[in-house]
Amino acid sequence: MTEKLTLTILGGGGFRVPLVYGALLGDDSPIGRVVLHDVDDGRLAAIRRVLAAQAATSPAAPAVEATTDLTAALTGADFVFSAIRVEGLAGRVVDERVALGEGVLGQETVGAGGVAYGLRTVPVATAIARRIALVAPAAWVINFTNPAGLVTEAMAAHLGERVIGICDSPSALARRVVRALGRRADDVRVEYAGLNHLGWLTGVRQGSENLLPRLLGDDDGLSSVEEGRLFGRSRLRDLAAVPNEYLRYYYDTAEMVRAELGAAETRGEFLLRQQQECYRELASEDPLGAWEKALRQRDATYLALEGLGERDDAEGGGYERIALALMTAIARAEPAELILNVRNAGTIAALDDDAVVEVPCRVDGSGAHPHPDATVPAHGIELVRRVKATERAILAAATQGSRTMAVRAMAAHPLVDSEPIARRLVDEYVSRLPSLSYLR
Template sequence: MILTILGGGGFRVPLVHQAVLAASDRVAVDEVVLHDEDPGRLEVMTHVLRGLGEGGPVVRATTDLDDAVAGAHVVFSAIRVGGTAGRTRDERVALGEGVLGQETVGPGGLAYALRTVPVVDHVADRIATLAPQAWTISFTNPASIVTEAMRDRLGERVVGICDTPISLVRRVLRALRRDPRAFDSGLVEVDYAGLNHLGWLMGLRAEGSDLLADLLRDDAALGSLEEVRLMGADWVRTLGAVPNEYLYYYDFAREALAGIAAGGRTRGEFLDAQQSAFYTRAAAEPGRALDLWRETLAEREATYMATERDTQDAGERAEEDLGGGYHEVAVDLMAALLGGEQHRMILDVANTGPDGEPLIDGLPGDAVVEVPVLADGGGIRPLPPARPLAPVMLARVQAVKACERLLIEAARTGDRDTAWRAFAAHPLVDSTAVARRLVDAYRGCTPA
């Protein structure tokens, strides 16, 4: 089996490779193809992967997209259009207008999508032409927008993944002294719904017991969760649901903005400096590439959402919260689709249930939403939630989804006014005048 990784020179590729190696008895990958437009980054990543040890699939690198995807069985799409320098610009332009600068939430995420949608449209077209039976598993942010755009060409063969929802479920189960993988195996039912980086855990049931109610009553268990340390137990109890940690940027927007502004540099600026230094050093010392990567990764993960935790006096990030697990989610999904396994997961899929009815009422059937699914050799089947989103949650989801769909149209047509409408529609942009200036700054235009 051939696995292609788009964005193969990216910093987190070794995590994916390690997960593939660890799952070799579950799903056999014969060849891993790394694709990136930057040959220098590809070379560095090749040295890092070599340092991980002999054995495993053959690894080859290419800067040619057609060569990379032709004949692939699975495509992992993890591209970052514009790199960390683009992310830095996205964040700084927003902060300059007094609105949130974050790479996936608010105007920063919309700017990221504006330049990413045309690229993933081209990628989806080449996959559909050269590997029509391939499964495309997209890690590319902003995941909700990118997955929805790619579906226009790839349909059900593309799915968006994020480790945040499943990590939340597992942490809740661990806090309740339950097997953290009880949902994966079907021993626990989960109600989770929303969009990527905009969702809520609304129900957790096992053997007739309401586990979420148990959690909300238990001060120690509730207080152990990263989301609660960020947003407070009182707020979580008021919601009656545990929010995805990215809801911090919506529910505590003023605090988030103040914390970022006071931090001196944005997350993008930190990563841009950190990764530039890593690639430069690793290129000069290829024999130390793996050690340098490990040192850089440890610092990167330990500082994740550090500003937000400091702003809320949330303390250090718990050890079990360190390390992004999207690579493990991707391998579990690959093992389900092609390796004969069955997994319950939370993924970004179309808003259409098995009966043809919407999974989230009030959204179009072809809108991409984030919900529990059952994945196996027969494909990916959404599990309709037993509990609907509360009206206030649904209203926010509808507003952001409308914004996302306008953004896709703007990215494809290049129409400035459509982009303006998209930015103005976002809940975190508080002025149409600000929205217009943001669009002009991101597009490199001078206001008319």
């Protein structure tokens, strides 16, 4: 029998931790011990109640420990799953509201809000990466902390190829497209390229044939795919690709700003209110039931502002399956094909080798290996370059503690694109977010 391994979850008191734990309850999981780390004892205790209820019906459930000591949590780890949120959902609300106050988007990974989130997260993620390098240098780090590509690149400076970023969006997109084509995932090869929350599916190969043009020419097929409804059939045909859902923020910016300004509450405000209610209910006699009820509501309202309303077919939450597949492939040297955030290493010609990109990879016992020659559509190359330049400016600002560089990063983002607005945004964010006090 293969020896069971240890998984440390950073952000172990987070709402979605039971999704990750639930994925480990099957007999095929390589994980036998889970260590939860969080800075909040109360949140850890609440989530441990949910996990205990999950484990009650699974004899082979991994043992669970919890601690607020980072070094203790990392010691002995084979895998580290990072899902932290610096300043919590209250910080996300500030990200959103400050940006909307200037008439620009404040989504947590896109636009001004994403820049602010990155500026306060990169220093913490960098410190964690350094600690991992000292305490658990052989561990594989799976990063789900947003902005996922940026944070993975910051951690890679200290961990190299042993940090891999994951996101459920491109994999869910690929599943929908393959299903609409009437094919099985094992029978085709998906071509996808870009950055996290900024990528395009450009092909579905069966042998030498690209099946995507068949879908683009099929009205009913496109209408059956979420992205067909989100972007419209004619736009997808013009693009000759299927964009990641987050590209709606770039393609329909004015409409998205109007929608967010007109909403009764931002996504962050909804989640903060719901999470506060949920954590109180986790002290009830049915913590698992309370958590599952909150999860259904979160998933059903995902992308409501984007015009889809409540969704019965929500694909959110698939990241736990990606994390399990990634860990299994590495632990057991069983090759798997996954779309991941990894160092470019020549994969996308428009970017340098150290840039973290989101592309299909082959995963085996030695890690994740991007397939060569991933293609960003010509119409997306400049956008990818601009967003990567923004990420590099954020990294520089965090390294130097420079407010001037932070303003430069904010102004560089194509959804801000104004130095006066960028300066006001950074000043307001620094005044309201204590974690940005390092910017001088």
